[in-house]
Amino acid sequence: MAVTIEQLQQIEALADVPAPQLQWLIDQGEEYWLEKGDKLFSIGDHLDKTHVFLEGKIRLCAMQQGVLREVYVYDKAHVAGYLPFSRLVTVKLTCEILQRSHFLSIPGPIIREAIKLHYELTAALVGVMTNRVRDYTAFQQQTEKMISLGKLSAGLAHELNNPAAAIARTSGLLQTQVELLTELFKPLSQLQLTAEQVETLDKKINTLLCNRPMQIKSMLEQAAVEDALYNWMEEEELDVNAGELSANFAEAGIATADLDEIKACAPVQYLPLLLQWMNNGAVALKMAADIREASERISNLVNSVKNYTQMDRDGNLQPTDIHTGLRNTLTMLDYKLRKGNVTVEEHFDLTLPQLDAYPGELNQVWTNIIDNAIDAMAVNKEGVLRITTQQDNEFIEVTINDNGPGIPQEILANVFDPFFTTKEVGKGTGLGLDIVNRIMRQHKGTVRLRSQPGSTSFTLCFPIHLQ
Structure with missing residues (x-):
């Protein structure tokens, strides 16, 4: 089926080109059909022809992050390939045939000759080139933004995952600590302590666990405190897990002098139970602090995202x-x-x-x-x-x-x-x-x-x- 002027006039870009110029374009071109699976051109090919797509269905694909991705699908007549005054020398896209398609292709030298002979045709093709540059640039800019967004999203997901996982893990451990409180309640309630002793112990333990400012220690200092606490419990021959308690007490800022004060407030036989109670409190408070810190980290990240994206402006x-x-x-x-x-x-x-x-x-x-x-x-x-x-x-x-x-x-x-x-x-x-x-x-x-x-x-x- 021969290409007609009426077919070319159906293309928006060529609609106002005089009929004799369109006939000249037809006469200078090569008409042919391509089948499904064929390629009209591929990335890297030399750009040497103007292609008028007349009917069928084609897909243009670009390389993104090493993968060929769909950019446009055309099922209406369209002009592609070499265009007047274009500086492109190689093809940036691959054109795949999705169903049997009809083309008219004109060699580049002929199109350059049209610049001298046919003003309206040249102007129309330059308009096509301008639109192509605008559309492709917009596509690439969107791609750049999506790549940047992907990088930011990957990093943000990692940053959010860490504190979220910490909250989930620590909250489960905190539940275990709360359950230990109920186990310790009965033996604690049976201790024969005076009201004055209870009041004194309550104040000291509360001060040690809740009202003492945290002091940052080096690893060597921390290890020294742990060793001293461990040795103190061993010397007192207490029926406790000295290793666990000494590590938790050292992290909570409790030293041997503090244990001496606790020892002075109650009979020595009560000391193991009191230290276990203190240990449970110290661990629970540390877990609560960890959860708060992780929650604040998530909140700060969300706030940074909000400010970064200007969501509220x-x-x-x-x-x-x-x-x-x-x-x-x-x-x-x-x-x-x-x-x-x-x-x-x-x-x-x-x-x-x-x-x-x-x-x-x-x-x-x-x-x-x-x-x-x-x-x-x-x-x-x-x-x-x-x-x-x-x-x-x-x-x-x-x-x-x-x-x-x-x-x-x-x-x-x-x-x-x-x-x-x-x-x-x-x-x-x-x-x-x-x-x-x-x-x-x-x-x-x-x-x-x-x-x-x-x-x-x-x-x-x-x-x-x-x-």
Whole structure:
């Protein structure tokens, strides 16, 4: 079935092209059919033909993180392949045939000839190219965001899992400790103690377990206290698990002098039961503290996510504390920082004024640059990330420096170009720094990059007031 002018006019991009020019296109092209499973072109092929898809069904796929993924599916007529003034020389997508499809293909040299002969046709094809660049860029930007989100989500899931698992584990142990309280109640109630002795013991035990400030000890100091407690119980020949009690008492800050005071308050035969009661209380309080700490960790993480994503704010320009965004970003990337053995040095001027900015956009800037820095330092198995903030007259400067291997001078000028990446195939889209550049222009700011072996710095300069 021969291609007709009417078929080409059904394509929105070609609808207003004069009929003689469309007939010229038909006359210069090659008409053919492809079957299901065939490929019209593949990633890496030389871009040398314009393809007019007339009918059937095709799928365009792009490589993402080493896997070929669907980008678009067309079942309506469409123009693809080589287009006038395009700088692409190789194909970026793979076109698969999903059902028998009809094509008209025109060699690139013929299309270049059309630039001289047919203005309306050329203008239509340039419009197709513009739309293709816009759509593909939007797709790649969305991909970049999804990759970043995936990295943040993986780290956040790990960070949340640790305290959540700690809460589950510790709450189960705490239940066991509470059950021990009931077992100890009966023997304790049978102790022959005066009201005065009970009052004295209650005050001392309460002071030891609840009202004593915790003192941080080194491992050697802790071991010394444990040994002293263990020896004290052995010398007293107490029927207790001296190893367990000495370890728990040492962690709770209880020393041999404290046990001497307890011993002086009651008959010696009551001492084992009293120490077991103290041990149960010390362990229960420690577990409660662990649960509280884990809960606070989860709460802080959730709050950081909320602030990072600006969940409770609109997207308008607003006064912004850059340090809040930087710290929330570091929290979101904390797992990756620790995994890469990266030390963070904050040189923050906390007296800086607030910046007129779009906070959510700034968080993308911090994330892209810091994430790239962590990846760069990975080859060293460790690294130092230095973040410095300072005021320069009516501007605020943020410098993010890493001590990775640096960026080779021959590619330094290309790192902000769209789709340029030094990462392995599938590990980046090459849009991270392009996004940074666009957001900086949105804030009327500038980015300066300096790099040499052992030091790469991005200095971001923002005007304090945009209006």
